[in-house]
Amino acid sequence: MPLRAARVGRVGVIGHPVAKTAVVAKAVTPGPAPIAKTAVVAAAVTPGRRRRI
Amino acid sequence: MTDTITDPSLDELGPVDYIVVEFPAGASSFTGEMVKELLALVDSGTVRVIDVLILTKDADGSVEATELADIDELGPLQAVEAQLAELLAADDVEHLAAAMEPGSTAGVLIWENLWAAPFASAARRSGGQLIADGRIPIQAIIASIAADEAATTEGD
Numbered sequence: 001m002p003l004r005a006a007r008v009g010r011v012g013v014i015g016h017p018v019a020k021t022a023v024v025a026k027a028v029t030p031g032p033a034p035i036a037k038t039a040v041v042a043a044a045v046t047p048g049r050r051r052r053i
Numbered sequence: 054m055t056d057t058i059t060d061p062s063l064d065e066l067g068p069v070d071y072i073v074v075e076f077p078a079g080a081s082s083f084t085g086e087m088v089k090e091l092l093a094l095v096d097s098g099t100v101r102v103i104d105v106l107i108l109t110k111d112a113d114g115s116v117e118a119t120e121l122a123d124i125d126e127l128g129p130l131q132a133v134e135a136q137l138a139e140l141l142a143a144d145d146v147e148h149l150a151a152a153m154e155p156g157s158t159a160g161v162l163i164w165e166n167l168w169a170a171p172f173a174s175a176a177r178r179s180g181g182q183l184i185a186d187g188r189i190p191i192q193a194i195i196a197s198i199a200a201d202e203a204a205t206t207e208g209d
Binding site: 003004006007008009010011012013014015016017018019020021 | 073139140154
């Protein structure tokens with residue numbers, strides 16, 4: 001189906017071709033490894049965790 | 054030209070984000086769960102949906118866009134459709150579809166983060182200027198933690 005006429009001829013807001021985000025796709029792929037990674041991420045964002053500099 | 058936002062309506066606008074969610078051919082399983090969660094975000098005032106498009110990319114790379122209003126039986130999404138602002142232009146469709154695999158379908162969602170608007174507005178009234186923002190990929194967090202753990206292990 002065609003786009004509504006209001007969308008044609010307007011200046012866009014994205015600005016450039018978008019690249020596929022492979023990182024996110026891998027992170028949410030179900031399976032043993034991502035589940036383990038989820039635990040790692042959860043530990044990383046645990047309240048009270050402090051950086052060591 | 055000035056960086057100062059003087060239009061009150063713009064001053065109260067929250068950050069606007071977009072996602073393109075791809076469904077590879079034969080991999081979609083629509084149970085209504087996505088709609089339910091989106092409506093929960095809308096109903097709680099967390100986000101305002103600005104625009105939605107459904108894109109299909111043929112095997113030859115040609116792209117077709119479908120308006121939400123052109124879908125039969127929108128159900129609870131009818132209320133969302135009625136509030137859309139149709140922000141995306143035809144050029145944007147081509148730019149967003151560049152990320153899609155041939156033969157796939159994708160949903161494009163543009164939304165305003167209403168939850169962030171009051172804080173952003175307060176920051177501006179306090180003289181603050183947004184000079185950087187972004188999203189940290191989960192993989193980057195994993196890599197950081199893994200490197201941290203490796204360094205700890207080496208130090209033992």
